[in-house]
Amino acid sequence: MKEVNVQALLTRMADGDDRAFEELYMETRHDVYRMVAFLIPDSHDAVEVANEVYVQLWKSFRTYDGNRPFHFWLHGIVVRLVNNHRRSLWRHFRRHDMLKQTLRTSDPQHHEPMNDVETRDEMMYQVMKLSKKLRTVVVLRCYQDYSLEEIADLLNIPVGTVKSRYHAAITKLRTTWNHISDEKVESSHEYRITHS
Amino acid sequence: MNIESHIRKSFQRYAPSLDVPAELDTKVAKGLRRQRSRGRRVVRKFQRVVFIALLSACAVTATAAAASPEFADRIYGSFEEIKKNVATMTIQQYQKVGMKFAGAQKTLGEDYPVFEKLSKQMVAYKVEYANKHWQVDFSVLPPDTYAALKQLYGDIQPYFDRLNDLPAARDVLTPEEYEIYISAQVQRETIMSKAGVNPSDGPVQLKQLPKELRSEYKKAKSTILGVEERLIQMKDQK
Numbered sequence: 001m002k003e004v005n006v007q008a009l010l011t012r013m014a015d016g017d018d019r020a021f022e023e024l025y026m027e028t029r030h031d032v033y034r035m036v037a038f039l040i041p042d043s044h045d046a047v048e049v050a051n052e053v054y055v056q057l058w059k060s061f062r063t064y065d066g067n068r069p070f071h072f073w074l075h076g077i078v079v080r081l082v083n084n085h086r087r088s089l090w091r092h093f094r095r096h097d098m099l100k101q102t103l104r105t106s107d108p109q110h111h112e113p114m115n116d117v118e119t120r121d122e123m124m125y126q127v128m129k130l131s132k133k134l135r136t137v138v139v140l141r142c143y144q145d146y147s148l149e150e151i152a153d154l155l156n157i158p159v160g161t162v163k164s165r166y167h168a169a170i171t172k173l174r175t176t177w178n179h180i181s182d183e184k185v186e187s188s189h190e191y192r193i194t195h196s
Numbered sequence: 197m198n199i200e201s202h203i204r205k206s207f208q209r210y211a212p213s214l215d216v217p218a219e220l221d222t223k224v225a226k227g228l229r230r231q232r233s234r235g236r237r238v239v240r241k242f243q244r245v246v247f248i249a250l251l252s253a254c255a256v257t258a259t260a261a262a263a264s265p266e267f268a269d270r271i272y273g274s275f276e277e278i279k280k281n282v283a284t285m286t287i288q289q290y291q292k293v294g295m296k297f298a299g300a301q302k303t304l305g306e307d308y309p310v311f312e313k314l315s316k317q318m319v320a321y322k323v324e325y326a327n328k329h330w331q332v333d334f335s336v337l338p339p340d341t342y343a344a345l346k347q348l349y350g351d352i353q354p355y356f357d358r359l360n361d362l363p364a365a366r367d368v369l370t371p372e373e374y375e376i377y378i379s380a381q382v383q384r385e386t387i388m389s390k391a392g393v394n395p396s397d398g399p400v401q402l403k404q405l406p407k408e409l410r411s412e413y414k415k416a417k418s419t420i421l422g423v424e425e426r427l428i429q430m431k432d433q434k
Contacts, residue, residue: 014418015402018228025224033216038207043217051223058228059429062422123206142200143207174199 006070134169311355331389362427380419
């Protein structure tokens with residue numbers, strides 16, 4: 001996402017050019033959807049929240065302070081709406097209903113972005129198993145490459161809290177990863193013994 | 197490879213496989229259409245410039261005054277000078293003002309007299325300093341008058357916000373933000389006055405303005421719309 005392009009699009013949106021919003025969506029949709037998908041593993045809910053991000057963007061783009069990077073402001077909206085989503089208990093009920101509906105319809109086009117991750121990437125599977133708070137910090141640090149201070153700003157929490165969450169997440173992932181690696185070594189050793 | 201590098205590589209490897217579902221494209225497109233239509237419905241019922249222009253025009257027309265003596269008595273006495281400035285007035289315009297005032301009285305309740313007093317002051321300034329479209333060029337005002345009129349805009353704005361069924365900007369914004377908001381209104385009116393544009397004719401298009409004033413106008417308009425969006429959002433959240 002190039003900041004220069006975004007600024008031009010925002011200026012056109014402020015002038016009432018609706019086409020500019022569509023271009024901004026095309027420019028940012030991968031970044032927004034992927035970030036939401038990493039924070040909310042359920043694909044139905046990820047789509048809902050990503051959609052809400054754009055509704056919010058449409059409503060509040062005039063309040064964007066041009067002195068800060070646009071993606072930082074946009075990610076602030078993402079993080080806020082993801083947190084709102086988590087707080088909304090009613091969504092859990094709705095998700096349950098939607099899941100049942102999905103199972104009934106068995107739409108082959110539909111994919112669960114993070115649920116089949118185990119077969120693709122063991123590390124990603126472990127990241128997605130982290131608690132929401134720890135995973136959020138890991139996503140912002142390792143996927144979006146934000147500094148700990150920027151993450152604290154985005155999440156509106158002290159830097160110390162970000163550091164401790166990040167440290168806890170890394171420790172947990174390291175422990176799990178070492179354990180998995182050891183198991184792999186052992187199983188390959190057993191394989192060699194069996195076939196020798 | 198340390199664990200952090202491993203995690204980063206996993207994200208890099210996995211992220212491209214997360215394609216945006218077509219469902220999101222559809223939802224956003226629908227949402228945009230809904231927001232656009234909703235945006236058109238959010239029409240300000242009380243626009244200061246239009247309201248003041250009608251109020252001023254109404255105050256000098258004998259026929260109109262006869263149609264509503266109570267209203268005419270309250271306003272007319274203060275603004276006899278206005279006769280020199282307004283050429284024509286239709287009964288429809290008069291009735292519109294009458295309805296606006298009746299509505300304002302109902303909405304504002306006991307605060308209505310203050311609003312009427314501020315409106316009279318506003319009209320007095322407009323008669324003295326505005327062009328034929330009731331737009332004041334603040335850049336040519338004496339410093340005292342500039343400050344007094346800007347202060348008046350700041351004081352009357354909360355009443356217009358209430359009449360538009362919005363939270364009062366003065367309560368929502370910080371003092372600094374409110375100052376910027378009112379300054380943007382002053383700036384916009386100055387530009388419209390210089391350009392000779394009549395805002396009562398409808399939304400002002402950039403092409404109606406001289407090129408050298410367009411960027412200033414866009415900035416002022418953006419500030420004003422930003423505040424209005426914020427007020428509408430706050431109203432929606434209630």
